[in-house]
Amino acid sequence: MVKKSSQQRDLFESERSFRLLVEGVADYALYMLDPNGIITSWNIGGERIKGYSPQEILGEHFSRFYTETDRTNGKPARALGIAREQGRYEEEGWRVRKDGTFFWASVVIDPIYEDGKLVGFAKITRDITERRETQLKLEAMQTQLAESQKFDALGQLTGGVAHDFNNLLMIISGSLHILRKAAPDDSKFQRAILAIDTATRRGAALTGQLLTFARRQSVNPQPIRFGDRVEAIREVLHAGVGSAVRLAFEIERDLWPVKADVSELETGLLNLVINARDAMPNGGTVTIGAHNTVLNDPLHSGEYVAITVADTGLGIPSDVVDKIFEPFFTTKPVGKGTGLGLSQVHGFAHQAGGTVKVASELGKGTTFTILLPRETATAPVEALEVGPVRGSGTVLLVEDNPDVALVSIGLLEQLGYRVHRVSDAESALREIENTGVDLVFSDIVMPGKMDGLGLAHRLRQIRPNLPVLLATGYSEAAADVRGDFPILRKPYEIHELSEAISKLPR
Numbered sequence: 001m002v003k004k005s006s007q008q009r010d011l012f013e014s015e016r017s018f019r020l021l022v023e024g025v026a027d028y029a030l031y032m033l034d035p036n037g038i039i040t041s042w043n044i045g046g047e048r049i050k051g052y053s054p055q056e057i058l059g060e061h062f063s064r065f066y067t068e069t070d071r072t073n074g075k076p077a078r079a080l081g082i083a084r085e086q087g088r089y090e091e092e093g094w095r096v097r098k099d100g101t102f103f104w105a106s107v108v109i110d111p112i113y114e115d116g117k118l119v120g121f122a123k124i125t126r127d128i129t130e131r132r133e134t135q136l137k138l139e140a141m142q143t144q145l146a147e148s149q150k151f152d153a154l155g156q157l158t159g160g161v162a163h164d165f166n167n168l169l170m171i172i173s174g175s176l177h178i179l180r181k182a183a184p185d186d187s188k189f190q191r192a193i194l195a196i197d198t199a200t201r202r203g204a205a206l207t208g209q210l211l212t213f214a215r216r217q218s219v220n221p222q223p224i225r226f227g228d229r230v231e232a233i234r235e236v237l238h239a240g241v242g243s244a245v246r247l248a249f250e251i252e253r254d255l256w257p258v259k260a261d262v263s264e265l266e267t268g269l270l271n272l273v274i275n276a277r278d279a280m281p282n283g284g285t286v287t288i289g290a291h292n293t294v295l296n297d298p299l300h301s302g303e304y305v306a307i308t309v310a311d312t313g314l315g316i317p318s319d320v321v322d323k324i325f326e327p328f329f330t331t332k333p334v335g336k337g338t339g340l341g342l343s344q345v346h347g348f349a350h351q352a353g354g355t356v357k358v359a360s361e362l363g364k365g366t367t368f369t370i371l372l373p374r375e376t377a378t379a380p381v382e383a384l385e386v387g388p389v390r391g392s393g394t395v396l397l398v399e400d401n402p403d404v405a406l407v408s409i410g411l412l413e414q415l416g417y418r419v420h421r422v423s424d425a426e427s428a429l430r431e432i433e434n435t436g437v438d439l440v441f442s443d444i445v446m447p448g449k450m451d452g453l454g455l456a457h458r459l460r461q462i463r464p465n466l467p468v469l470l471a472t473g474y475s476e477a478a479a480d481v482r483g484d485f486p487i488l489r490k491p492y493e494i495h496e497l498s499e500a501i502s503k504l505p506r
């Protein structure tokens, strides 16, 4: 509180140098108001920040610095009231310059008393627009960081669990193949096998989504045209939405190609479409759209393709929307939803170098937008599908897990290959020196000095013509392999193995 005795005032008035200081301060608007809010003094800072010369502003009411809304709401008078009652008024808020532009101000108002009587107010205003913008940017980045740390931690956890599950599923599904052949035609046995098969597939789909979320799904990114992919799974999408919901398409004609894993993209799209259907119990429209866009935010800038899935459904409440990408978050009844659909979409988009956003309005609908970077390389878009072929020759299998090895050997033999198995990269290199091998099929993650990727690189040097296929159910290394070597995803089925082998460059 600035209280002044008359003695102090004398001192103040005699201190000409002090006045010069106040008048000369350029970074702060320092001025006085009379008890009614009329401006009675003005300094150079006031002129610089607010744009008025002393002649223009002296004698005016200070409310003209406030916004229209603040004035209508009686904010200036309230500020003086608070300063009087509480001895000080402090605030940050929008103020208006002479030219009508806004600035973010830090404002302090102190009442001035003389012999116990209010004689006016001292007002200090600073323009802190820049500081505020920096602050806001910082906060946004902190939120983003916290968000990504949360997802990283969740990813670590889910990725670890899913990886172990995948190896188990690999063993179950692989052994099932052998059982099916050996089991009698007795319908009881075949039914049981079918049930195990169905459950295994469901398990594989779930762990797949978990691994995608954790960004540990090994991926085969390739240049694709989104329009072609939608065409390819149109039937599936229609089946996904059911008959009560209309499916519409708004896909820009000259859409840029993107680079992504085809089956992850299709799974993600289907997840979004099914969510949209669930959000429209009374029917409605799902629109799948895609357009080119140029982004300009700190994390994603440049040319992107925006893939949108919009529904006319219930919308997402604001207290729910922050959690929807978390694994196992669901609002659906038990048995209806696992809470993994959007986690898969999130992981897929990020692994492909993009991101996913959501906009929703209660009662109106929701739009999910997957942003994927434009693919600029000129590689041919989409390789031709090759039908399963019966193989011949010798495969060197490099696999450390004996159970998985047993299954892989079984599958390879069914495809017509002879199989040698070793359990690490070093033995593989020795084996290749000593025996004739036509193809190397290696796990990526292995104990020992050299992993599957190291082996593949080494082989490329010493035996450039020897085809190498890698397999993994989980690998951060897989992200570095992108496109370098073909990768088969575990758990795989016999036709997938056959297809992967037949596509190997020879």
Ligand SMILES: Nc1ncnc2c1ncn2[C@@H]1O[C@H](COP(=O)(O)OP(=O)(O)OP(=O)(O)O)[C@@H](O)[C@H]1O
Pocket: 271, 275, 276, 279, 311, 313, 314, 315, 316, 320, 324, 325, 329, 330, 331, 332, 336, 337, 338, 339, 340, 341, 342, 343, 366
């Ligand atoms: N289009 C949408 N409209 C309204 N709410 C949605 C929409 N998409 C997702 N949600 C909300 O987000 C939650 C999480 O979605 P997510 O796809 O991850 O899991 P789920 O659909 O519940 O289960 P799952 O996809 O594993 O079968 C949903 O339970 C729902 O509450």
Ligand SMILES: [Mg+2]
Pocket: 271, 274, 275, 337, 340, 341, 342
């Ligand atoms: Mg879902």
